[in-house]
Amino acid sequence: MDFIHDIEKSRQPVNAVRNIMKTRVFEDLDVPNFAERTRAFLKIQDGCNNFCTFCIIPWSRGLSRSRDPKSIIHQAHQLVDAGYKEIVLTGIHTGGYGDDLENYRLSDLLWDLDRVDGLERIRISSIEASQIDEKMLDVLNRSSKMCRHLHIPLQAGDDTVLKRMRRKYTTEEFYNKMGLIRQAMPDVGITTDVIVGFPGETDEMFRNGYDLMKAIQFSEMHVFPYSKRTGTPAARMEDQVDDEVKNARVHELIDLSEQLQLAYAQRFVGQILEVIPEREYKGAPSGSKMQGYSDNYLQLIFNGSSELEGQLCRVKLTKAGVNECEGELISVMDNGLRAAAQ
Numbered sequence: 001m002d003f004i005h006d007i008e009k010s011r012q013p014v015n016a017v018r019n020i021m022k023t024r025v026f027e028d029l030d031v032p033n034f035a036e037r038t039r040a041f042l043k044i045q046d047g048c049n050n051f052c053t054f055c056i057i058p059w060s061r062g063l064s065r066s067r068d069p070k071s072i073i074h075q076a077h078q079l080v081d082a083g084y085k086e087i088v089l090t091g092i093h094t095g096g097y098g099d100d101l102e103n104y105r106l107s108d109l110l111w112d113l114d115r116v117d118g119l120e121r122i123r124i125s126s127i128e129a130s131q132i133d134e135k136m137l138d139v140l141n142r143s144s145k146m147c148r149h150l151h152i153p154l155q156a157g158d159d160t161v162l163k164r165m166r167r168k169y170t171t172e173e174f175y176n177k178m179g180l181i182r183q184a185m186p187d188v189g190i191t192t193d194v195i196v197g198f199p200g201e202t203d204e205m206f207r208n209g210y211d212l213m214k215a216i217q218f219s220e221m222h223v224f225p226y227s228k229r230t231g232t233p234a235a236r237m238e239d240q241v242d243d244e245v246k247n248a249r250v251h252e253l254i255d256l257s258e259q260l261q262l263a264y265a266q267r268f269v270g271q272i273l274e275v276i277p278e279r280e281y282k283g284a285p286s287g288s289k290m291q292g293y294s295d296n297y298l299q300l301i302f303n304g305s306s307e308l309e310g311q312l313c314r315v316k317l318t319k320a321g322v323n324e325c326e327g328e329l330i331s332v333m334d335n336g337l338r339a340a341a342q
């Protein structure tokens with residue numbers, strides 16, 4: 001034991017890591033990730049400048065920095081040549097792309113990607129409501145390659161909580177922005193993240209959030225109980241919420257999410273959606289069913305075998321479900337057919 005006490009007294013903090021706040025250049029590793037063999041995840045951005053009070057990311061990943069547009073476009077061409085039809089743009093704070101570039105925003109990148117021949121779908125992993133400006137609304141409205149799916153973190157649906165979280169919008173601004181997005185891109189599925197039980201969240205504040213989420217009609221919500229991140233301002237706040245209260249609120253929002261997921265899927269029953277099958281569906285005899293995501297991020301299970309993998313298919317949604325929907329293969333599209341269909 002004495003030995004341990006000696007070490008504790010004499011040890012110095014380990015400081016072998018460079019100061020991440022001084023990193024201002026995107027480390028271009030040039031290695032995309034892949035979901036199955038159909039979607040490629042292309043990292044375009046790292047770090048974040050926002051400093052939300054619950055989040056450690058700006059401290060651990062540094063400030064926002066963007067990958068060089070030429071390098072992204074080059075890699076997009078390579079991915080298309082390798083057979084990928086969908087690219088998911090990822091980052092720590094993806095919508096912050098371009099904040100450190102001169103006169104080049106995420107919307108400019110999206111138009112440049114829109115011109116990549118053979119690329120069928122562009123998805124953004126996540127974007128903040130405040131980053132959806134006029135130019136972005138225009139891309140959503142006019143680019144046929146942009147998926148009808150956006151992930152926009154709300155985090156909390158009460159103005160007092162949002163302020164304490166140091167988020168950059170009010171509930172009214174967020175709600176109004178969702179309206180503008182839906183005008184620009186009808187039928188878009190909007191998914192979100194919510195933190196439940198942030199310090200100081202009262203029943204009334206939680207209820208305000210519940211009502212707002214219901215009014216916005218998200219197509220899915222990822223619900224997380226607040227958990228302290230050492231070193232963040234929120235970890236030092238008073239009025240931490242009891243775990244039991246947090247859990248009850250989490251369950252309430254998961255139930256709401258399931259209702260909203262089903263309601264969103266039901267709107268598409270009878271409609272034909274474009275789906276890229278990712279893999280065989282395990283719950284059916286081998287070679288009989290495939291599963292994949294539609295552009296608006298509904299998971300469809302439909303008749304077909306693995307030779308459909310990675311191809312753009314037209315699938316009629318026949319039965320809506322919470323996490324999976326059933327469908328019927330109508331046709332397989334090649335690029336020429338898609339162009340003709342537009």
Ligand code: SF4
Pocket residue numbers: 048049050051052055056057058092093
């Ligand atoms: S929650 Fe998102 S926006 Fe806020 S600091 Fe973390 S990464 Fe940045």
